[in-house]
Amino acid sequence: MIEFRDVTKRFDDGTTAVNGLDLVVEAGTITVFVGPSGCGKTTSLRMVNRMIDPTSGTVLVDGEDVLGVDPPTLRRGIGYVIQQAGLFPHRTVLDNVATVPLLTGWTRRKARQRAAELLELVGLPAELGHRYPVQLSGGQQQRVGVARALAADPPVLLMDEPFSAVDPVVREGLQDELLRLQAELDKTIVFVTHDIDEAVRIGDKVAVMRTGGFLAQYAPPAELLTRPADDFVAGFVGKDRGYRSLSFVDSSGVEVAEVATVAEGSASESSPDWRLVVDADKRPQGWVAPDGSVVPGGSLYEVGASIRGALDAALSSPSGLGVVVDAGGHLAGVVTARQVLDVIESRRG
Amino acid sequence: MIFADAFAWLLDPVNWSGGKSIPVRVGIHLLYCLGAVLGASLIAVPLGLYVGHTGRGGVVLVGGSNALRALPTLGLVTFLYLIAGGGTVGVLIGLIVLAVPPILAGAYAGIQDVDRGVVDAARGMGMTGSQRLWRVEVPNALPLLVGGLRNATLQVVATASVAAYVGIETLGRPLLDGLRVLDYGQFVGGAILIAVLAVVLDVVLAGVGRLVVPAGLRLSAAPAGRTRSRRTQRGRREEPVPVESGGSTA
Numbered sequence: 001m002i003e004f005r006d007v008t009k010r011f012d013d014g015t016t017a018v019n020g021l022d023l024v025v026e027a028g029t030i031t032v033f034v035g036p037s038g039c040g041k042t043t044s045l046r047m048v049n050r051m052i053d054p055t056s057g058t059v060l061v062d063g064e065d066v067l068g069v070d071p072p073t074l075r076r077g078i079g080y081v082i083q084q085a086g087l088f089p090h091r092t093v094l095d096n097v098a099t100v101p102l103l104t105g106w107t108r109r110k111a112r113q114r115a116a117e118l119l120e121l122v123g124l125p126a127e128l129g130h131r132y133p134v135q136l137s138g139g140q141q142q143r144v145g146v147a148r149a150l151a152a153d154p155p156v157l158l159m160d161e162p163f164s165a166v167d168p169v170v171r172e173g174l175q176d177e178l179l180r181l182q183a184e185l186d187k188t189i190v191f192v193t194h195d196i197d198e199a200v201r202i203g204d205k206v207a208v209m210r211t212g213g214f215l216a217q218y219a220p221p222a223e224l225l226t227r228p229a230d231d232f233v234a235g236f237v238g239k240d241r242g243y244r245s246l247s248f249v250d251s252s253g254v255e256v257a258e259v260a261t262v263a264e265g266s267a268s269e270s271s272p273d274w275r276l277v278v279d280a281d282k283r284p285q286g287w288v289a290p291d292g293s294v295v296p297g298g299s300l301y302e303v304g305a306s307i308r309g310a311l312d313a314a315l316s317s318p319s320g321l322g323v324v325v326d327a328g329g330h331l332a333g334v335v336t337a338r339q340v341l342d343v344i345e346s347r348r349g
Numbered sequence: 350m351i352f353a354d355a356f357a358w359l360l361d362p363v364n365w366s367g368g369k370s371i372p373v374r375v376g377i378h379l380l381y382c383l384g385a386v387l388g389a390s391l392i393a394v395p396l397g398l399y400v401g402h403t404g405r406g407g408v409v410l411v412g413g414s415n416a417l418r419a420l421p422t423l424g425l426v427t428f429l430y431l432i433a434g435g436g437t438v439g440v441l442i443g444l445i446v447l448a449v450p451p452i453l454a455g456a457y458a459g460i461q462d463v464d465r466g467v468v469d470a471a472r473g474m475g476m477t478g479s480q481r482l483w484r485v486e487v488p489n490a491l492p493l494l495v496g497g498l499r500n501a502t503l504q505v506v507a508t509a510s511v512a513a514y515v516g517i518e519t520l521g522r523p524l525l526d527g528l529r530v531l532d533y534g535q536f537v538g539g540a541i542l543i544a545v546l547a548v549v550l551d552v553v554l555a556g557v558g559r560l561v562v563p564a565g566l567r568l569s570a571a572p573a574g575r576t577r578s579r580r581t582q583r584g585r586r587e588e589p590v591p592v593e594s595g596g597s598t599a
Contacts, residue, residue: 051473076475086470090488090563100474132565148474158473 001027002048002156002188007057009043017043019213030182030189034199035209041192045158048190049078061156076104079149079157084165085141087133093119093144094129100152118147123177139170159191163198175202196237200225200244208233222248246308253343254310256324256333262288274319282330284323300325303332311340354534355541369518375546378519381512382505385444389501393449397456402482410457414450422447423511436515447508448501455497459490488563495558499551506547520546
């Protein structure tokens with residue numbers, strides 16, 4: 001658990017970066033600090049491992065005032081991931097990951113063994129261990145950064161805009177990876193970003209901060225989207241928050257209907273209805289339009305995911321029928337937007 | 350022809366034996382250069398590392414080192430000869446003063462140029478100040494540090510000739526003698542020797558640089574290192590680095 005008690009940070013030039021922050025980060029959760037530049041999110045994060053010391057107030061990690069621990073000792077017990085990873089260019093990937101274990105006195109052999117395990121954990125092939133950071137892509141470097149932070153198995157992980165320098169597709173992959181790791185490792189993570197979508201996607205709780213170092217709202221993402229505390233939060237969360245809040249609504253009550261299918265590659269005679277093309281494994285491959293032409297399908301909705309996925313599947317489908325699949329990607333049926341909206345409406349009542 | 354005269358002088362067996370022969374002068378020249386670069390390194394490297402690491406005194410350092418550069422070496426050597434009464438110390442100090450600024454600049458800039466993110470990560474992972482300096486900053490500063498040493502060596506090799514003014518048998522001797530008696534062959538021959546010595550030392554130091562600069566840095570410095578498929582430390586071609594595919598590699 002990390003606790004901020006009335007923490008204020010004023011810099012020498014007179015700017016107040018953090019202003020009376022009171023906040024508790026629960027153990028085993030991901031808490032995201034989000035806000036525009038100058039809101040004090042990074043400063044708050046850096047006060048946890050004493051990269052910056054507060055002007056007043058107290059930061060506690062597991063009940064202990066961090067100011068009572070000397071910085072190198074404190075930092076070796078807290079994982080630290082930064083933007084663009086900050087890997088040591090002169091060391092191999094393996095030795096980068098082994099940094100903290102070596103600092104805490106492990107033997108080189110044991111530290112490298114641990115580093116190799118971690119590369120596997122973050123989904124990197126073992127042979128990458130002998131390369132140098134410059135030989136990796138941005139996304140791979142960032143994974144190494146995460147592996148390095150996890151090497152000594154610290155209970156707390158600080159992540160300062162770790163994924164903001166990679167392209168959106170890679171970023172999404174890294175976010176998924178982080179969530180998968182967290183499910184496995186159960187760390188207490190503080191994650192700083194300026195991207196509200198990222199915050200809502202990965203945070204168990206999100207702290208929205210406002211320029212001048214004020215905490216505007218501290219709530220689970222669903223609450224942030226449905227009940228923003230004020231106009232600033234509402235504006236920061238964005239225009240389509242109504243739609244995005246559906247990510248946090250489960251899809252129970254959505255009825256899945258059957259749909260006419262044709263096998264992939266079979267001759268397509270005309271028919272008044274849209275028919276779904278499936279392969280031998282019953283995986284959806286697209287649609288046959290009433291005029292007989294084959295068109296690509298929309299997004300797929302996996303049973304059990306949030307209701308946003310169901311609605312999006314229906315809205316993005318050329319036939320208006322959202323395709324539902326099971327966890328293995330096999331066809332389970334279809335839903336319509338009207339059905340999904342009815343479920344949403346009935347939830348409100 | 351001047352160059353024919355120069356080669357005649359260089360090849361004349363008379364000049365290759367005795368106390369004032371070419372080998373002896375090359376040896377003495379080298380000795381002064383070595384002493385000067387070593388002495389300057391002892392002063393400039395620690396100072397440059399300290400200022401680069403702490404960030405304190407950078408302005409004073411740059412200003413001071415520029416002021417040193419403005420001192421004319423010949424004047425300084427003559428002056429020190431006059432007040433010290435002996436040649437060796439004066440010449441060495443003069444050459445050290447000449448060699449300090451490039452080495453200082455290399456050490457300081459080398460540390461300063463280390464990526465801020467890398468230094469931040471080193472701190473954030475719990476390295477102490479000296480661990481950060483020796484394990485992260487110095488290895489990454491080596492390319493510029495070695496560059497500074499090479500610059501200093503070139504300057505010192507060229508300038509050690511002035512020692513001849515105060516009677517020391519460096520390769521400046523044939524220059525002075527040649528000028529005095531208008532023996533241009535000897536004059537140009539001496540100049541050629543100095544130039545060759547400078548080139549040889551530079552090549553040697555470049556080799557030392559290749560040995561001490563970490564492989565990961567050489568890779569990033571190579572122009573080919575910016576492309577997708579890169580050379581490994583052993584110089585053989587590796588498979589192209591797999592392109593990120595949205596993180597589903599696990």
